Amino acid sequence: MEIPYAVYPRPDTGIYNAKVGIWLFLASEVMLFGALFSAYVLIRVGTPPGEWPHGWQNVTLGTLNTLVLALSAITTLMAWVACKVRQFGKFKFFHGCTLLLALTFLCIKGFEYDDHLTHYEIHLTAGSNAGGSIADGHFESAIYMNPETKGQVEKKSFCGMSFATVAGGVTNNYQLASVSIDGRYVNNEEQLIDLRAQKDIKETEIKIPGSEVKDMQSYGPWHNDYLALYFTMTALHALHILGGSIVIGYLWGPGRRLWKVDPEHFTNRVEVSGLFWHFVDLVWIFLFPVLYLT
């Protein structure tokens, strides 16, 4: 016996099987992201006043991503409509757009992550510098010196959680001679918390001697709970974008064999994967204001 109602709806429920399945799965996803949002609420509400960051995200890029995803939701729906009216060419166009928009979203996200991970907060040894005891800005370069041979090595890119000696190619005999960042000096951490309240933050190139660096930490998830939530929630969301793209990509590519054999079944698959995609857009509709605008 064939499995009934795989393509055409069951009369009393009015739905075909895969649609029941995807809505059930989406209900579980609501609980998954719901738990993350509840963690956000709890951690934020429990943070002492004045310690929750504001303005740490690039709102322009976030808004752009929001519109990219909204547009992809539209193209996803239109791809399904094209299948319903049996115009496969239009389906290929619309879902091709969906895939491109998804790629755009992920690239922008990757750029944002890189921006955070190359942003450093450097604690300086006390009383050493004219500007203040914390230097904060984006990594430009670092110079390492071997105290015996006086040889120097310059690194233009650095990927690390906090400060370590040298990575890749140069041995531990080298010590940090100086690090250059594009940023500013502040006197305490409070000045770094609310960037929205500060007007005209000037950033210049600052060169810090190695001896004055007490420790340095990038703006990764380890930096504070706000960034921990930001990275975890957006990374999980991005994984869902990736997963959805793979499924849509499969239907757009090799999966289109089913179109020739059973177009209604194929249409249902497009609808069901489209529902998942819309849900992922829904999650971003809440993620964006919560992480970027508040």
Added chain:
Amino acid sequence: METIVHEFPPYREHETAREPESHEHHADMGFWRKYIFSSDHKIIGIQYGFTALCFMLFGFFLMLMMRWQIAHPGAPIPVVGPLLARLLGQPAANGVMSPELYNSFGAMHGTIMVFLAIVPLAFAAFGNYVVPLMIGAPDMAFPRVNMASYQAYVLGGIVMLVSFFIPGGAAQAGWTSYSPLATSIPTDGQLFWIIGMVLLITSSLLGAVNFIATIIQLRAPGMTWMRLPFFVWAQFVTAFLLLLAFPPLEAAAVMQLMDNAAHTSFFLPTGLAVGGQLAHVSGGGSPLLWQHLFWFLGHPEVYVLILPGMGIVCEIIANNTRKPIWGYKSLVYSVLVVGFLSFIVWAHHMYLTGMGTKIATFFQATTMMISIPSVIILTCLFISLWGGSIRFNTPMLFALGFLPMFGIGGLTGLPLGLAPTDIPLHDTYYVIAHFHYVVAPGTIFALFAGIYYWFPKMTGRRMNEFWGRVHFWGSLVFMNLVFMPMFAQGMQGMLRRMADGGANYSAARVPGALNTLPNDIMALHVWILWAAMALGVAQIPFIINLFWSIGHGEKVRNDNPWGATTLEWQAPTPPPHGNFAEPPQIYRGPYEYSVPGHATDFTPQNEPDRPGTPAFSPAP
């Protein structure tokens, strides 16, 4: 576009449109496609069952070694000690269980028994095999998703098993993995635990989606909701619990993974000190957040453990009393209410975390409320025995044993559900006794009953009746001997998870000190150890019986050896791929036993009304 007319039942007779390779001729598939990478719900059910029983045995052995350590702290474990030393190295040096090893065995015993043994056996194994047959469906709604869910389960199990052999050993922070302990232990065991849990949660979610969609969409014509066997209702509610309660734990597991691997502080508070030193973390997190997210799953999880068992017991009682179940509607509404309420009782596991009185009262109230439908279910099952022609075969013995055992387990949960009485009992052996009574002589008895009951449908042979009774009586007696003393130990204040069995707090160590553990309470450890070993011995006939009967058991003479009314017994033995040659038409409810005027004392659900006789049950 071609016109495709779909008749009701909607099994397409003229198939103009077909998915490629969807319905290959089953006999052409090789061994691998038919038995290993199968998408047939019966094969998957057996796969789940076999794997889960192996994990249950493994979890049992972990417990035996722990009980030895509790009764004889510091003494080398006999027989397996040298093997442990060779396999695990330093933590089991000289065959002695170190405290770290005890902790990891304890954490893994809980994890394995709950997530790798009971849930896969009760929900996935029995559910997969029986539910599609019981509703008259050809398979589950999504057969390949079904296969994926089994594979995710196996992968998760492998990750959990492998974790024993990594440096530092398996997870040590309990099956509850509380932060900050879970993040502070400097080994990778917790990381493996989290990854294993994510895989197991994925498996459960896929299974839950499948079950719910199948029960909603694939019921055969005439199988209305109120004609479903109670077992199907129980699985339906269980699937909902898994669907909606597991994801918050998955989110929490991801956050704990970030804490472990990326040094975030989701659950690590400001000012955390580990080993006397300030931890190098950002702080700002909340250990209580982990507890809330864990128990949001943890409580529905215990209903996942019990509901399928209740369903199995209900089927077997109806069948072996030869009369309808008393209070079918009450059972259905009760199981729905239990499922609903189970989402809002979780913080009764957290009474001692410093909650205020208002919130504690709320959770206490909902916890007391949920006992009502649970008692209704048990009462309906008890009343169903009244006036029955009881057949005391092995499945019925286990089902009957379930009733008082679950009664004890449930009643001893009441002092734990009330906040004031929970204060002295929380985290003591009383809790261990309570939940083991519900799961061990509770659910496991129901699962044994189910194995003996459905074995003939799966294999066409019966299991040996004599050794089944030996198994039953041995298990009943020794399970009670293992767990009953623990109530006393808990009420005397013996705490959980003590590697030395409480020796540090015993009267023997500090004679004359106040509030130590008395010698007679400590002496119970040795009794419990012997009872546990005897319990293990009592399982040997079962294991031998199970395998021997597959090939040599007494053959059944027809498809319905128990004379049952439900649909799985009206299918061929064993059911072929696709289950039913023709889609069955359902005419009546699930428990039409001993209907007056009928030739036999059971009326199968798909037996039509004979012309000229009054209808046995009204149309829906």
Added chain:
Amino acid sequence: MDELKTAKPAGEPEVHGHAVDFNNYLRRCAYVFVAVLCAVSLMLVASYLPHFDWPAKVAMILVVACTNAFVVAGFLMHLISEKKMIYTLLAFTVFFFAGLIGLTVWAMQDFPAGTVTH
């Protein structure tokens, strides 16, 4: 059993019993996109409003986000014309979601008197 036949007539493809008109859908999608644009702009404005404290701004932004979500879910996911069974499932989900957040926040805010000072 005639009334139980689910016949699919040839010709105009059907979805939810209504004929599918491609251009109609395209137009409705354009409206939805405009609605999303408006919602995003509103949230941006609310976020940068002076003279409001953060809790008030968060409340305003969440209201707009919920409306935005409703539009996307209602129209792009067809939720507005879905079947009762899906609504029931989602109603339970929303209830448990609310319980998860609400009860957890309550639990973390309710302390025995005089035990927490911050």
